[in-house]
Amino acid sequence: MYAKSGDIESSKSVFDRMPEKNEISWTVMIQGLAENGFAVESLFLFVEMKRTSTVAPNELMLLSVLFACSHTGLIDEGLQYFNSMEAVYGTKRKGRHYTCVVDMLSRSGRLVEAEELLKSMPFQPESNAWAALLSGCNRHKNEEIAERTAKKLSELAENNSSGYVMLSNIYASAGKWTDVMEIRRLMRDRGLKKSGGCSWVEVRNEVHCFYSEEASHCQLAAIYDLLQLLRVEMLTIEE
Structure with missing residues (x-):
């Protein structure tokens, strides 16, 4: 409960006070640390579990370990865990x-390895896997792999505009405006639109949503008035 709500300190406090820790408690704590931005601590706890307990790593726990390796840049360590799942831990890779x-390989720029892994999978990859590779192509400006990936992603999710948008961004960053216009034409022909960005904040148990493409909040005028007032006060303090 604490980990899911983001209160990782309370979660750790309860975990540390437990007289006995089973597979569920270890899994939840390792996962909670990884998903709340404490990737290094998550990996340390996984090592501690292997050293001090008889609990065997399960598939959810190992997924959290892979996630932690991805977000700490420990690519080789992550690959070692991944390759050891069946042989060492007896857990089937899903x-x-x-x-x-x-995603881990794509984030680090090892795009060729990521693409080869997708091709070698023993079953059909998830659309999220292709999207992760395309995102990596966008970040590292690899047009060649991006084109192949975008095509595959469009086959799996014909009504999803994200692949086209990322490919368009790659072309735009390379100055290939003709290709950008072609992507936009394809999106129009297929009736696809880029989803607007959305942010939200909870105030007094009420969630307020803000969209980038429309002035949707009922108190928008009051919000802008207050922001302008804060801006004036900040400028006054600086002077």
Whole structure:
């Protein structure tokens, strides 16, 4: 409960006071640390579990370990865990494990390895795996792999505009405006639109949503008035 709500300190406090820790408690704590931005601590706890307990790593726990390796840049360590899942831990690799490793490789710029992993999978990759590779192509400006990936992603999710948008961004960053216009034409022909960005904040148990493409909040005028007032006060303090 604490980990899911983001209160990781309370979660750790309860975990540390437990007289006995089973598979569930270790899994939840390792996962909670990884998903709340404490990737290094998550990996340390996994090592401690292997050293001090008889609990065997399960597929959800190993997914959290892969996630932690991805977000700390420990690519080789993540690959070692991934390759050891069946031989060492007796846990079968599933689609989400492959997706996590593809994301890990793509984030680090090892795009060729990520693409080869997708091609070698023993079952059909998730669309999220192709999306992770395309995102990596966007970040590292690899047009060649991006084109192949966008085509595959469009086959799996014909009504999803994200692949086209990322490919368009790659072309735009390379100054290939003709290709950008072609992508936009394809999106129009297929009736696809880029989803607007959305942010939200909870105030007094009420969620307020803000969209980038429309002035949707009922108190928008009051919000802008207050922001302008704060801006004036900040400028006054600086002077």
